[in-house]
Amino acid sequence: MKKLMILAAACGVLTALPAAAQFQKPEDAVKYRKASFTVMGTHFARIGAMAQGRVPFDGAAAAANADIVVTLSKLPFAGFVEGTGGTEKGMPNAKVWSEKAKFDAAGKKMQDEVVKLAAAAKTNNLDQLKSAFGAAAGTCKACHDDFRNQ
Amino acid sequence: MKKLMILAAACGVLTALPAAAQFQKPEDAVKYRKASFTVMGTHFARIGAMAQGRVPFDGAAAAANADIVVTLSKLPFAGFVEGTGGTEKGMPNAKVWSEKAKFDAAGKKMQDEVVKLAAAAKTNNLDQLKSAFGAAAGTCKACHDDFRNQ
Numbered sequence: 001m002k003k004l005m006i007l008a009a010a011c012g013v014l015t016a017l018p019a020a021a022q023f024q025k026p027e028d029a030v031k032y033r034k035a036s037f038t039v040m041g042t043h044f045a046r047i048g049a050m051a052q053g054r055v056p057f058d059g060a061a062a063a064a065n066a067d068i069v070v071t072l073s074k075l076p077f078a079g080f081v082e083g084t085g086g087t088e089k090g091m092p093n094a095k096v097w098s099e100k101a102k103f104d105a106a107g108k109k110m111q112d113e114v115v116k117l118a119a120a121a122k123t124n125n126l127d128q129l130k131s132a133f134g135a136a137a138g139t140c141k142a143c144h145d146d147f148r149n150q
Numbered sequence: 151m152k153k154l155m156i157l158a159a160a161c162g163v164l165t166a167l168p169a170a171a172q173f174q175k176p177e178d179a180v181k182y183r184k185a186s187f188t189v190m191g192t193h194f195a196r197i198g199a200m201a202q203g204r205v206p207f208d209g210a211a212a213a214a215n216a217d218i219v220v221t222l223s224k225l226p227f228a229g230f231v232e233g234t235g236g237t238e239k240g241m242p243n244a245k246v247w248s249e250k251a252k253f254d255a256a257g258k259k260m261q262d263e264v265v266k267l268a269a270a271a272k273t274n275n276l277d278q279l280k281s282a283f284g285a286a287a288g289t290c291k292a293c294h295d296d297f298r299n300q
Binding site: 022028031032034035036038039042046068071072075 | 218
């Protein structure tokens with residue numbers, strides 16, 4: 001067990017988490033959700049570069065990036081722990097929690113649209129990719145407009 | 151196209167990336183790799199909490215976390231762009247690039263072990279999970295010992 005503890009420490013597994021809580025400290029939740037959006041946004045951007053004609057269309061690359069986006073799209077919302085909003089630009093506003101059903105629906109809409117984006121990417125058809133990218137990007141903007149400080 | 155640009159901006163898709171480069175700026179690569187490790191480590195830690203008996207074993211949760219770890223394990227290495235090391239604690243040392251074959255092998259070893267971890271998680275057998283977790287955690291430590299500033 002001691003050896004496992006030492007090895008686990010190397011992976012950042014240092015502290016006990018209560019079964020009910022996914023994050024021990026509020027700042028862990030914030031760091032996690034930001035990291036999830038960073039990774040998701042990076043791969044989404046690579047599809048955007050193709051959709052917008054800034055890099056050559058590569059259907060296989062678009063599909064690979066979209067699959068990563070789908071996986072990542074499921075992650076950040078666990079990090080919106082109550083009390084981790086703020087007034088700074090880019091931070092979630094209080095409506096995330098006071099209008100939680102609406103926020104959850106906005107998140108679900110994004111998740112649904114990136115699933116469609118992944119399907120569109122697999123058609124290897126640039127026009128379908130553009131359309132699905134636009135719809136997915138629209139869900140980013142809608143949620144940011146409502147729930148993120150400008 | 152203009153509407154697509156506005157929507158894309160909401161998702162952080164603001165700047166053109168040359169086809170050959172995955173990151174436009176070195177700091178984007180650093181941010182991306184750190185974010186990838188943050189997400190991977192969070193989910194790896196949840197398995198570790200079970201392997202170490204700090205939370206009750208839940209085979210389905212272990213498997214779900216392990217699948218996320220497998221996806222994330224493939225991502226950070228693209229962010230180790232030459233010239234993005236440093237001397238600060240926690241930053242990659244120069245051997246990442248001067249001993250690139252060894253670094254790549256260490257990354258591959260981690261990727262292989264987390265695939266085994268995901269398979270072990272799916273057996274719903276805690277002893278198998280513990281063993282596979284220990285092996286995967288060992289690959290974190292080995293790589294950190296060699297390639298990360300202490």
